[in-house]
Amino acid sequence: MLxxxxxxxxxxxxxxxxxxxxxxxxxxxxxxxxxxxxxGKSTLSRVLAGHPDYEVTGGAVTFExxxxxxxxxxxxxxxxxxxGMFLAFxxxxxxxxxxxxxxxxxxxxxxxxxxxxPPVDAFDFRDLLTEKLALIGMDDSYLERPVNLxxxxxEKKRNEILQMAILAPRLAILDETDSGLxxxxxxxxxxxxxxxxxxxxxxxxxxxxxRMLQYITPDFVHVLMDGQIVKSGDHTLAxxxxxxxxxxxxxxx
Amino acid sequence: xxxxxxxxxxxxxxxxxxxxxxxKFPKGVNEDVVRAxxxxxEEPDFLLEFRLKAFRWWQEQTPPHWAHVEFPPIDFQDxxxxxxxxxxxxxPQSLDDVDPELLxxxxxxxxxxxxxxxxxxVAVDAVFDSVSVGTTHQDILAEMGVIFCSFSEAARKHPExxxxxxxxxxxxxxxxxxxxxxAVFSDGSFVFIPKGVHCPIDLSTYFRINASNxxxxxxxxxxxxxxxxVSYVEGCTAPMRDENQLHxxxxxxxALDDASIKYxxxxxxxxxxxxxxxxxxxxxxKRGRCExxxxxxxxxxxxxxxxxxxxxxxxxxxGDDSVGEFYSVALTNNKMQAxxxxxxxxxxxxxxxxxxxxxxxxxxxxxxxxGLVKVTPGADNARNYSQCxxxxxxxxxxxNTFPYLEINNQSAVIEHExxxxxxxxxxxxxxxxxGLDSExxxxxxVNGFCKDVFKxxxxxxxxxxxxLLEMKLEDSVG
Ligand SMILES: Nc1ncnc2c1ncn2[C@@H]1O[C@H](COP(=O)(O)OP(=O)(O)OP(=O)(O)O)[C@@H](O)[C@H]1O
Ligand SMILES: [Mg+2]
Numbered sequence: 269m270l271x272x273x274x275x276x277x278x279x280x281x282x283x284x285x286x287x288x289x290x291x292x293x294x295x296x297x298x299x300x301x302x303x304x305x306x307x308g309k310s311t312l313s314r315v316l317a318g319h320p321d322y323e324v325t326g327g328a329v330t331f332e333x334x335x336x337x338x339x340x341x342x343x344x345x346x347x348x349x350x351x352g353m354f355l356a357f358x359x360x361x362x363x364x365x366x367x368x369x370x371x372x373x374x375x376x377x378x379x380x381x382x383x384x385x386p387p388v389d390a391f392d393f394r395d396l397l398t399e400k401l402a403l404i405g406m407d408d409s410y411l412e413r414p415v416n417l418x419x420x421x422x423e424k425k426r427n428e429i430l431q432m433a434i435l436a437p438r439l440a441i442l443d444e445t446d447s448g449l450x451x452x453x454x455x456x457x458x459x460x461x462x463x464x465x466x467x468x469x470x471x472x473x474x475x476x477x478x479r480m481l482q483y484i485t486p487d488f489v490h491v492l493m494d495g496q497i498v499k500s501g502d503h504t505l506a507x508x509x510x511x512x513x514x515x516x517x518x519x520x521x
Numbered sequence: 522x523x524x525x526x527x528x529x530x531x532x533x534x535x536x537x538x539x540x541x542x543x544x545k546f547p548k549g550v551n552e553d554v555v556r557a558x559x560x561x562x563e564e565p566d567f568l569l570e571f572r573l574k575a576f577r578w579w580q581e582q583t584p585p586h587w588a589h590v591e592f593p594p595i596d597f598q599d600x601x602x603x604x605x606x607x608x609x610x611x612x613p614q615s616l617d618d619v620d621p622e623l624l625x626x627x628x629x630x631x632x633x634x635x636x637x638x639x640x641x642x643v644a645v646d647a648v649f650d651s652v653s654v655g656t657t658h659q660d661i662l663a664e665m666g667v668i669f670c671s672f673s674e675a676a677r678k679h680p681e682x683x684x685x686x687x688x689x690x691x692x693x694x695x696x697x698x699x700x701x702x703x704a705v706f707s708d709g710s711f712v713f714i715p716k717g718v719h720c721p722i723d724l725s726t727y728f729r730i731n732a733s734n735x736x737x738x739x740x741x742x743x744x745x746x747x748x749x750x751v752s753y754v755e756g757c758t759a760p761m762r763d764e765n766q767l768h769x770x771x772x773x774x775x776a777l778d779d780a781s782i783k784y785x786x787x788x789x790x791x792x793x794x795x796x797x798x799x800x801x802x803x804x805x806x807k808r809g810r811c812e813x814x815x816x817x818x819x820x821x822x823x824x825x826x827x828x829x830x831x832x833x834x835x836x837x838x839x840g841d842d843s844v845g846e847f848y849s850v851a852l853t854n855n856k857m858q859a860x861x862x863x864x865x866x867x868x869x870x871x872x873x874x875x876x877x878x879x880x881x882x883x884x885x886x887x888x889x890x891x892g893l894v895k896v897t898p899g900a901d902n903a904r905n906y907s908q909c910x911x912x913x914x915x916x917x918x919x920x921n922t923f924p925y926l927e928i929n930n931q932s933a934v935i936e937h938e939x940x941x942x943x944x945x946x947x948x949x950x951x952x953x954x955x956g957l958d959s960e961x962x963x964x965x966x967v968n969g970f971c972k973d974v975f976k977x978x979x980x981x982x983x984x985x986x987x988x989l990l991e992m993k994l995e996d997s998v999g
Pocket of ligand 2: 309310311358443444
């Protein structure tokens with residue numbers, strides 16, 4: 269579904285941050301990406317989502333749309349979203365004045381239109397919302413509030429997963445969704461993410477800890493250091509990283 | 522039409538010119554022109570006197586310059602003060618007698634008069650240059666005692682009402698442009714809602730400037746007697762011309778005891794091109810007086826056009842327990858300039874006022890809020906809440922807030938909040954990463970920003986206002 273080859277990127281006019289990333293993600297797979305602070309995890313996620321602050325300086329990324337590999341880097345951010353990509357932000361953005369419901373419905377309908385599905389009316393959308401709210405244990409008091417405005421850190425993270433549940437992406441990139449969640453929230457959100465995972469979609473989870481991986485067992489774990497993936501393995505690699513630290517990975521690599 | 526014009530036409534879809542034979546007075550203004558206008562309209566003598574007095578005072582004045590806008594001096598002798606389609610010379614008696622070309626103009630503007638005639642819900646008075654071309658629904662309104670007609674007709678048919686109320690809220694000597702309007706005003710609407718009547722349909726006036734080099738000086742007067750209520754809507758467009766055209770109107774509202782008047786404007790005069798060439802100078806005096814106890818006057822304006830907008834719809838809260846409201850969205854793009862806001866003058870006891878102003882500046886435009894809250898010594902327990910928010914789209918634009926307070930009574934409770942925000946790249950990326958393109962994202966943000974104002978508009982006009990802003994923003998973001 270997603271093929272990343274020798275991807276190099278930098279902040280526009282800044283130093284190179286991604287220094288040649290290679291990664292394949294197929295439908296039905298769950299990947300975890302770990303790595304020290306500042307190693308380039310969020311940068312990778314933002315480059316994949318099409319953030320305009322970054323400039324790709326080398327390599328290629330293809331994303332399969334209707335069974336055909338398309339040049340992801342040639343697409344604009346909203347086109348990537350409409351093609352089924354979703355990024356849960358490490359730091360979700362506040363959008364004053366726009367209620368969660370209005371925002372979610374606008375996004376949902378934009379994606380429906382792009383995929384040739386008729387848009388839903390306010391009532392049907394409400395039903396969908398109610399179902400997905402339950403999945404991630406949110407109550408509907410959040411719906412009429414402006415998007416993320418004055419939400420607590422954990423609430424913002426949950427709100428990202430609510431959006432993911434509504435928009436039903438084929439490729440979800442979760443950037444440290446687990447940090448900031450209390451133990452109960454972590455369990456509920458993790459269970460939610462797990463339920464959303466199907467043989468037809470894929471998940472790329474960026475995380476520092478084992479915690480979320482205890483609920484969702486990844487098929488692959490990658491360690492990103494200084495802009496490159498230095499080691500890949502199965503879920504046991506995550507445990508090894510947590511007990512031995514990144515120096516061990518560096519030495520072993 | 523050449524390509525450049527065709528392109529501009531896309532941006533401002535009301536920019537076409539109607540090809541009708543127009544009768545214009547020669548350029549310039551003097552006492553003879555004032556007399557000729559009055560004569561053409563077969564006005565009673567007191568109106569001619571009213572005009573002449575205003576004109577004599579105006580001649581001694583110089584134009585004011587305190588607003589935060591810039592424009593070259595206006596040559597008041599280079600303007601036609603009266604223009605009317607020839608076909609209107611022998612006053613059509615009903616819509617059926619109106620020149621089909623004029624009716625087609627209003628069709629193209631989205632105000633099909635014949636259709637509106639059959640539709641319940643809104644009565645329309647359509648003003649083309651200096652004359653009213655037709656007013657719908659007059660019969661059913663007349664049954665209830667409601668008068669809704671062109672100002673010229675009212676001057677002939679209801680001179681006693683005009684004499685009683687004209688100039689009582691905005692006296693001719695109020696300011697330079699008020700005096701000019703009082704001298705040369707052409708047409709506009711007159712509304713009278715008698716005691717106890719709740720006008721069952723929205724009344725609306727649609728103003729259209731067509732002729733070139735012509736000023737539009739309309740005059741609107743709305744009176745709601747004791748316990749009466751009315752909702753009135755005004756819309757305006759003009760062709761795109763390279764010259765600047767002056768629009769200097771006066772609107773006066775009077776609410777007696779327990780009466781309420783809601784006045785909404787969707788203003789989309791041509792705003793000039795991206796280099797600031799052409800467009801309407803919209804210099805308007807709008808003021809309402811809450812004359813009676815418990816009366817209420819509410820202004821809502823969506824200002825999205827005009828090269829320069831310079832207006833402050835105001836409320837004089839004279840009656841005890843009266844209420845004044847001002848809700849405004851002012852969007853400027855290209856090189857447009859707006860200096861707009863309100864005045865709330867608290868005179869009676871227990872009066873309250875609310876001001877919600879949302880300014881959106883795009884491109885190289887300039888957008889200022891200017892507002893005065895005045896509490897006179899006798900106005901015990903006055904309350905005001907003001908909220909003035911500015912949003913910047915792009916980096917060459919300018920937003921300013923000039924709030925003035927004159928509080929002369931210790932019991933007043935005044936609250937003022939102001940914010941300035943810029944649509945951030947992070948917000949845009951966040952919305953885009955959810956599938957919205959940049960236009961959709963900005964329109965979501967802007968509609969969210971304006972929703973407190975939009976919700977005060979009559980439903981169909983709020984839909985129109987949203988579409989209008991989206992159209993304007995498309996040009997600025999695209
Ligand atoms: N917009 C930017 N401007 C300047 N530097 C940036 C920008 N974005 C990222 N960087 C730098 O790039 C490096 C990688 O940042 P990134 O956010 O990708 O790290 P990360 O792996 O997600 O770290 P963390 O675990 O702390 O979230 C950091 O040194 C960071 O300071
Ligand atoms: Mg990060």
